[in-house]
Amino acid sequence: MWVTSVSSLLAALALLHPALATKHDKIPSRPNVVPGPYNAGNASLPSPPRDKDRYCHVKQGCHAGRDDAPYILKALQECNNGGTVVFDKSYQIGSPLDLRFLKHIDLVITGDISFDDSDVYYWQNNSFKYTFQNQSVFWKIGGEDVNIYGDLTLEEGKSVIDGRGEAYWKAIQTDKALLRPMLFAIDGLKGGTMSNLRMRNPPNWFNVIANSSDIIISNMDLRAESLNGTKIANSDGWDTYRSDRVVIQDSYIHNTDDCVSFKPNSTNIVIQNLECIGSHGISIGSIGQYPNETDIVENLYIYNISMTNASDFARIKVWPGVQTNFQTNLAGGGGTGYVRNVTYDLLHSINNDRAITITQCYGQSNKTLCNEYPANLTIEDVTMKNIYGTTSAKLDPEAGTLVCSAPDRCNNIRVENITVKVPSGEPPVYECRNMENDLLKLTCIAESDENRDTSQG
Template sequence: MRLAALSILLAAASALPSHIIPGAQIIPANDKSALKSIGAHHQIYPDRRTITIRASKNEDDDISSDFLWAIHQANHGGRLLLEKGKTYMIGKKLDLTFLDDIEVQLEGQLKFTNNITYWQANNFYYSFQKSITFWRWGGQDIKIFGKGTLDGNGQKWYDEFSGSQILDPDNTFYRPILFLTENATRVSVEGITQLNSPCWTNFFVRTNDVSFDDVFIHAYSTNASVDAANTDGFDTLSVDGLRVTNTRVDNGDDCFSPKSNTSHIFVQNLWCNNSHGVSMGSIGQYSGVMDFIENAYMENVTLLNGQNGARLKAWAGEDVGYGRITNVTYRNIQIQNTDNPIVLDQCYFDVNSTECAKYPSQVNVTNIVFDNIWGTSSGKEGKVIADLTCSPNAVCSNISLSRIDVTSPAGSPPEIICDGIQGSIGVNCTSST
């Protein structure tokens, strides 16, 4: 009986088409009943050739090779479906920079292993702030959507990184970024949750036209003595076209922080809790390198319980770069219980006042609008609710504040500091001295 059963199993396996791996299936776009039965028939997105793969049996069951196979099968007009109620563990680095017209429908959980030894030795490395990632996505017309979760499994990383600084020049403990694009055009992410990234949640490198809508980013530590550090919501390097709408971020670091050479930014209906703010920058970090951020419009943003609110930030110190932040608008911004509601920081990162005075920032800040900003500070900076201090080595001009109604629990009237700003800023302000 056992031999007969084995023969049947072998015969069934050999009957599978050679291009389909065990546990997978490929459903044509015209088989609507089959697509509906697995949850691949979507009201918004037209039916496509759909590929499914086996789920992981447990958190040690790596399906990286299955996932890569499915991505190849779904490329050029198809869809990979990761099914609701199933978990797919990724335990090997993946180069996905060959994509062309592909959809990934994430309804289940796509999760990375927390094998720190493996990931420290096997990753994609970027010299910009010593960044690494589990995988990288590139190509054109990439769409990720669904109600599932992309999970970085970050707790073990938070525990082992505790007490370190990502920007410490001696730091060699690199933590992976959860989602990274490189040399990509037209990337869309919609509806998913991004959970517990070990480091930055999203990093876009040399990418054009990327949009996020209805996404929830959450990074938290279950260890009360350890923070989920450096878990920025959005970071960029050489990006033209970034759109973030109807998105929530609860992360303990920058909520939104485009960096070097980023332009045409649109943010609408963004909610940030426990963050370091909606920041333009930091830029000007690397010696002799010119950086810019320009043409950014942000409206209907809520910033709660954070370190910063609306922030512009640039590096100072010996051997830094130079550049510009220009044409930036913050409009209709609610800020509550935040240490620095409005801030221009040109003495970043942790540079002491002596070094900052000796080697001031060379990043010009021009054509900036802060309009209709209301709420409360935390009172940590006393009655100061805005601090706009321009570097003596930079030009800061055409900076406008209007309809500012932010109060401080430290008392009234609230104070606005402005140093080195050319021309009027539209409201009464005083020097820090």
């Protein structure tokens, strides 16, 4: 038998002499990431095996305060179109990386990647900007057929992407206008997976999936944890934006804002088998923020979610029909569009303030204004079912709120098989307004003036 390549020769020799095995043998194989039990259309696009002879190991700088971004860029350029890039050391990124040129490539992270936090204003000035909600990001990964994965069997500190968010959380205490980058952006990617990675301490959101399609995220471990008691700012797990056919599944998220949030023009998305702790819920929105813009969120299935110690769980948040100031760098209202064909199914609520939240007065504490200027954006064909567990004592005996700003703004919203309990043991009640109450299999009461949505996201 003839040996036809260097890699095949080395593999054959390694069988006889283990000491000759190459370092490639230690690289974990690409996980077989498939949606389950639900899928989002064509989210699983074919991804052919990579060339066994093309491995690019990312080099590492050798001095303190280094910037390894040029080494990363070089490795990705060399192994693009069929190769595998290996991050097996500790890397620090000190300059922005636009990596939207990738095609048919795997990125394997068994080491760790962090972002230089020595100057938060450098990143405010040099990160990639999004006009939507004044967001920015350290780096963007896009193109076609990209798989990014690590190995969660490795010890803590390996297969990690770390935003070193504490410096930004401290800075924002005195500078509310500071623009803090998101940790990771999948932007302009058609066909890709991300799996088996740890993400830590983003300055802002953990992830945005923008302008992309056919994406599967699986087996991720996300944690935002302050070392010195600093209040953590934002830290959404995943936000989808202008993206179609996305699955996010089988992951753990401990944060302080939305576990998953569907921003404008998120369509055909499945969220399943997540454990979320300390968040603001699985949230549609906020949407309707910008006048003269049309936001569409359609065809969502949210299944088998555990939510603990959160402000909300199943949540829809829409801005009112008039522009309003909310927080520094966050104002809005007056946008058009719709939320349509959404199902929340099998939700386990553990000590959350609200099990269900629907508001069309997001960002505005003046409910009289919201009633005077109803939302321009409609909500229709929504089902929330099989929700069980407990709420916190904060609103007891209230367990949620379902409020539309006018009778014609919501249609066919159904709530079924809700067995959530409140701490007092009293029958749980829900604030309802402008809803079709005969479709709500729960106890509705008149809206309370105290129930106001004030959380950002």
